[in-house]
């Protein structure tokens with residue numbers, strides 16, 4: 206068979222053509238290539254726990270296979286799983302939600318995506334605090350909407366506030382997405398600000414999508430404030446997205462969920478029934494095992510993050526020209542490296558990340574990917590040894606500049 210190199214017959218939709226494959230993530234692809242060719246790169250890129258899934262959860266998955274739980278389930282997820290999710294929230298918050306308020310999907314990402322498809326119409330504006338998780342703007346745009354960024358400030362620890370939301374709201378605003386703790390900055394929203402944002406959304410008939418994927422990873426006495434607290438009061442306004450991925454080190458199982466008004470859950474179910482159908486039945490069984498378990502393995506992982514974070518924040522701040530505030534949550538630090546740009550001879554965090562990869566053999570994610578051009582994201586979901594090695598390499602590479 207011969208393959209033509211040019212063609213007139215492949216035509217993509219505007220939807221797909223406008224979707225960004227972040228050029229800044231090119232540095233991670235390059236890092237992967239280097240590693241595949243045997244180069245020792247310290248990889249600070251990962252957005253997933255370095256731990257394997259706790260054994261009891263794996264066992265629940267194995268048992269599902271052994272008993273033949275390998276068929277389609279309801280497209281919204283099995284009743285047992287949806288009830289287990291509802292019960293976990295009810296136990297924690299003293300609420301009374303039911304399976305009808307819950308849908309399970311192939312990762313929290315699918316539910317975020319489907320929420321945009323269900324709630325955003327052409328031209329609707331959706332407010333996203335920046336820095337933001339990379340997928341939010343593209344999900345909004347894919348649904349036909351326009352992402353509008355509300356800038357948080359380093360001086361406020363990147364915590365979103367009502368003021369920054371109000372400053373960019375227009376009569377075309379359709380909703381707000383808040384991610385707390387935030388990937389990449391770790392910022393955890395203050396309760397009063399979240400309440401003000403929820404009430405603002407409610408009073409204007411907007412949605413508030415609240416992504417609490419990193420809820421378990423909060424440090425130094427800060428408290429997670431979930432918009433779920435307002436869910437029963439404002440069920441038409443608030444939608445929660447959560448995931449098994451980070452808390453239970455289950456990224457590859459692809460299991461996340463949304464909690465929302467039953468009418469919204471039905472709409473999400475409709476989309477799911479015509480696209481992916483149910484998330485893997487085996488992953489659902491494993492998730493039930495995780496949700497009904499005692500969280501002891503999760504606490505062990507958390508202790509490791511606490512130790513790594515403390516060491517890393519201090520060590521990175523010893524490097525001249527790098528400024529890093531201790532992040533509230535998640536498993537990333539988000540240092541300001543802008544002061545080093547002139548010394549390195551670059552003008553962007555993407556070029557700075559290239560420099561680190563080439564000179565230090567350390568991979569970081571440039572802040573450009575998250576709408577924060579002076580910063581880089583360093584993941585500490587890696588061993589203490591690798592953290593120490595990576596920081597030493599950055600220190601050497603930066604030291605050689607002056």
Ligand SMILES: Cc1ncc(COP(=O)(O)O)c(C=O)c1O
Nearest residue numbers: 312313314338388418448450461
């Ligand atoms: C902020 C945030 N939300 C949602 C997700 C989606 O996670 P998953 O689809 O694995 O549940 C991620 C994953 O990186 C994330 O960082």
